[in-house]
Amino acid sequence: MKTPPLPLLSTIALASPLALNLFVPAMPDAAQALGTDISTIQLTFTAYLLTLAIGQLLAGPLADFYGRRPVVISGLLLHSVGSVMALLASDVSWLIAGRVLQAAGGSTAMSLARTIVIDVYGRDGASAKMGYMVMSVAIAQSIAPTLGGFLALWYGWQSSFVIPVLLALLVAGLAWRLLPETCQQRTPELRVGRVLGQYRQLLGSTEYLGYAFSTTWIAAAFYLFVGSAPYLVVQNLGGNSAEFGSWFMAVSLAFMAGSFLSTRLASRFSIDQVVLIGNSLSLLGGLVLFLAVSINWLSLAALFLPMAVVTFGRGLSQPNAQSAAIACATGNAGTASGLMGCIQLVCGSALAQLTPVLMAHGLAYLMLCLALAPALAMVSHGIAIRQRHHANRTDAASQRQTTATASNSR
Structure with missing residues (x-):
């Protein structure tokens, strides 16, 4: 199998997160320009996440049937069409529609970039490579809010959509020339019953x-942080979109550093050990952020620096947890990646839309939920470890029994 260039896969993976985060600092400006309120403009973020979730749910089975390459290229082209629609939007309805098309195309890139890594490198080899991909996403997230903030300040909120158009077209062209087909075992047919059966099997795997x-x-x-921080900076701390983008760089650079470190730790620690370290650091950062808000010590530094610790831990844990999850589904890696992305983004979109409600009840409630999230991640990871150890013991016992039976028969 021809190995696809890792920089190309990383660029494919970052296209959608870049488009998502470029617009975040411009959301308050867009709401004012289009004459709408925060809850309505928040739909441009929530609808994007929800469409990413549904799109990844569909992209996986399509890629397992048609192959990775054609689905990735088609998705990137659709992403560029949505970006143009959002760029030209004259009211919030067209803006939301453009964001939905953006996300529908971007979902294939996010999901299948991970899948291709598993195709090529397998479960153990993919964890280090996945770290580079997550790091590329972190780079996009560090650049996008800063760049988007200054673009909105200098050229208006519509300018946030110019880069996604150009990038999607460029990456689609590179994928056409350089991306080989990596799906070695395609599903024989694309039927709703078969696809639902694959999802049932995954949902039955603890x-x-x-x-x-x-x-x-x-x-x-x-998602809780990024859905609330632009408004906190502008309304509570008297800042603007450019200041949000500049401070947000600390959060994203921490994510990038954690992702890079995860590639170094992959050869020295097990996947589960790195996930545990990362989740523990995220919990620490969340608790510090909750404490800062509880004692009314809110400032730009108190808001962004603890969140940087959260995202540093996320950079450590996410590549390893993702590769471990996808590797659980032998022969259906695309479906497994799509379902995982769907689960993540459905939860993220729900929380993003819930963010204004939590903010209305008080920042302490919002930050408490943010701190609880890493704790729940640790519980989920513990369940996965226990189930994996149980499966290994069962397999070992079955193998011993088979060996004993064969010896007795002789």
């Missing part, structure tokens, strides 16, 4: 769900 929810809860902490 180990898969444990790893999938571990990465989901850690991501939930990030």
Whole structure:
């Protein structure tokens, strides 16, 4: 099998997170320009996440049947169409529709970039490679809010959609030339019953769900933060979109550092050990952030620096938890990756839309939920470890019994 260039896979993976986060600092400006309220403009973020979830649920089976390459390229082209629609939107309805198309195309890139890594490198080899991909996403997240904040300040909120158009078209062209087909065992038919059967099988795997929810809860902490921080900076701390983008870089650079370190730790520690270290650090950062708000010590530094610790831990844990989850589904890696992305983003979109409600009840409630998310990630990871050890003991016992039976028969 021809190995696809890792930089290309990383660029494919970052296209959708870049588009998502470029617009975040411009949301208050867009709400004012389009004459709408925070809850309505929040739908541009929530609808994006929800469409990413549904899109990944569909992209997996399609890629297992048609192959990874055509689905990735088609998705990138659809992403560019949605970006153009959002760029030209004259009211909030068209803006939301453009964001939905953006996410529908971007979902294939996010899901299948992970799947291709598993295709090529397997469960153990993929954890280090996945770290580089997560690091590329972290780079996008560090650049996007800063760049988006200054673009909104200088050229208006619509300018946030120019880069996604150009990037999606460029990456689609590179994928056409450089991306080989990596699916070696395609599903023989694409039927709803068969696809639902694959999902039922995954949903019945405690180990898969444990790893999938571990990465989901850690991501939930990030979604709670990114859905509230732009308004906190502008309304509570008297800042603007550019200041949000500049401070947010600390959060994303920490994510990038954690992702890079996870690639170094992959050769020295087990997948589960790195996930545990990462989740523990995220919990520590969440508790510090909750404490800062509880004692009314809210400032730009008190808001962003503890969150940087949360995302540093996420950078350590997420690549390893994702590769472990996808590897649970032998022969259906695309489906497993899509379902995991769906679970993560459904939870993220629900929390993003819930964020204004939590903020209305008080920042302490919001930060308490943020701190609870890493704790739930640790519980989910513990369930996955226990199930994996149980399965290994069962397999070992079965193998011993088979060996004993064969010896007796001789």
